[in-house]
Amino acid sequence: MAILDIEGRTLAAELVQLFGLGVEHVLDDAAFNDLALRVFAYQFQHNQPYAAYARLRGRTPGEIAHWSQIPVVPTAAFKEVALVSGDAAAAEAVFRTSGTTRGTERRGEHYLPDLALYHASLLPNFAAHLLPDGAELPILSLLPPASEMPDSSLAHMIEVVIDRLGAPGSGSYATVERGIDEAALGAALRGYEEAGTPVCLLGTSFAFVHWTDALRERGERFQLAPGSRLMDTGGFKGRSREVDADELRATYGELLGIPENFLVNEYGMAEMCSQFYDNVLRDNVLRDQVALHGKIEEPDREVAQRDQVNEFDQEVALRDLPQGEPASSRPRPRQKVAPPWVRTVVVDPETLEAMPPGELGILRHYDLANLGSVIGVQTEDLGRAVEGGFLLLGRAAGAPPRGCSIATDLLLEAVAGHPQ
């Protein structure tokens, strides 16, 4: 807890304990509100740029009563100023936005005073959505290890997941220098396939596109053991051909033998400590358990806070499933779900007011795990609110401008190539 003061450390400890209760522990609006206002008040005291922004907006802690009034910081602001509650130089980690392939754009910087909070949010949420059956699997990553990508929140995330949740044999199958080690990955998967051992594959969507394109070219395919699963994440940003999510999932089914319900898309960003996942695998496992046992068995897993994992509570775990019908009969559609310590609001990009459910808008997140930076983040990502979650409908950054003008990144590329 490098740079948080005593008040911050107390609040962080409280949050770590709360996250340890897992995603099935409901945080009602009052409880979330209480914590959110305390987190904001702390940030207002310790994060000078954020405090200045709040004053500019007339949204200081004394002036607001509900978390939805907390000022949100546009993700672009992370490129302009260090948004950290405390001394940036003393931060335990800095995650940077990836920018575009062209590489000259200024990158956003997210300072994390304290990685414990990040890990406390990451692990139960990941486990709930990728390993809801309590499986202990070899976790194979298509991303280079974090040591090679110190700026990448995703690389860090995967490393922690492998370290804490992976079975022996887990590891990274890529390097920055040479990309995916297809031979080693193929050999490892072939071994697991023959042994009938299910695996968990993790990587960016564009890495999967590169790899599956190569598999297809070689006429190679796998029939991974039942229970195998895959998490992909992120847009393409010109790093591979653009592939529609449905098409990509069909490819995973065809070339890897992983069924639809075991394909989980993750949505995260450098500016946030918590992540979002597709509901499908978790819903599927819960549904099967209800069908099989008439109740849900939460895995007794050792995650961030082993002793804090709360008692299984069927009422609570069912809260997100459609009401009034047996849970097994009507699966809810694929959507992104947040852990209880995150709230997402879809806002109108013109007015920045909340949109009615179902309408297209831009996503705004309030993340308690962001104690060390800013709780409220305004993204450029497009989505629609649905019952229990939201649909992610594209990430705005990188949309080409209309008209006959020129995209900023092309311009930056030109400058990068200019001898000066």
Next chain:
Amino acid sequence: MNPTGHPIDAYHIPGLDDADVLHWDIREYDDGAVRLRIPVLAPATLERLLQRLREARRHYLATTPVLELTRAIDQAAALFMEPDHPVRALAEAALPAVTGYSPAMIRLVLDRMAADWREPALHALLEAELGDPRVLDSFQEWPAGRSVGSAAGGSTGSSTGGDTVPHDERGRGAAAPVRVRAFGPELAFHIFAGNVPGVAVTSLIRSLLVKAATLGKTASGEPLLPALFAQILAQISPALGECLAVTYWPGGDQPLEEVALRAADAVIVYGGGEAVAAIRSRLPVGTRLIEHGPRLSLAVVAREELTTLAARRVAAEVARAAAVFDQQGCVSPHVVYLERGGEVAPEHFAELVAEEMRRVEAELPRGRLTTAEAATIQQVRGAAEFRAIAGREVRVLASAGTEYTVIYDAEPGFTASCLNRVLRITPLDDLSDLVRHLEPYGAFLQTVGLAAPAARRALLADALGRVGVSRITTLSAMPWPPPAWHHDGQEPLRELLRWVDLEG
């Protein structure tokens, strides 16, 4: 527009039979308020129709005097300027939904663009580039009839040694008279981009003037106006209409594009760097390629123009230049550079521009934005606010919604705008510093709207030209280049031509 009615035909394809249409691509805009219909063709069908286009050219275009062509084009253009004509009404009703521009903007753009398609403008273009337009019809004396002032100074000059050589010059051993004739490509293929209405029509007209059978592939952002123009032109002159085809297919449709790229003698491509590069890489050897890649523009105001008296007018001109085409034109300014030391401080001038932006919004409302575009504007504003919080001299002067955004940033630097009326205003100690800021972007620069006293204007124009700027004009003329302009530093007619010299 009646949503249940027949969709508008957004194509003109001479010789198209019902049997040729694999199926109809129906494109809906504004929740179906406007529907366009475009035929989906097999590559073999396109090949046959292009052959037909070529033959129609041989029969008609190749043998018809250019001034007869300008007359037909003029008549079509006139109808687009007639407020009550059905085609004008249709364009006015449908284009806002199709392009996203406001109805007021569409009316303005139609008026201004169509004026460039009238006979006087066409003659001015022909004369500026060719001297004597009849070189397109038959051999003409060269360079007789070309006044030095109108010489375009191209690289395709005659064998007598260039445009500036007087006709009666002696002593070069070339006493024999030379006559020349210019031939356009037999088939020109235009690939359009963007959503600014009229740009595509202008390009098609240039191609017809040099007597090329012409195929226009419209952009998804504006597939309608070029098709309407072609339909009207075909009504006025059926023979000319036989030589022109306009349709849409999704960009990158390889089989169709291969057919068109193979068939064409010249390809004129508009659009982003990658799209242009992709076409270039697929072009058969020997096919002429004319590129209109992405370009951007800026405005510059000298301290002498920043007087208490003039500042308001200058601010209004800046605001209007940024507002026309919702800043999406290549002629639209992204950044305004202000020279320090005038009566009105740069920061105050930024406030005036913001006020004028609000005024323009009332008269010429900005169009609809996509969710992503509006989101980007919010990000740009937020980032600027945080630059100010971080202690930089930055101010955000903006509407409550996303209608307009003026960002005053004391740190002079060039940044491309996210468009849709997001204008950056930045001071310079002296205009001579400008070139240094622009140099890295030279390949992408097009228009500079310059407000400065004549002497400084000439000096700066020279420097700007060296950097890569291809047009220097007044602030108020920025959006409306004259018909005979050197579009992106090129000569739109001459670059399509092949010259034949007849000596002795």
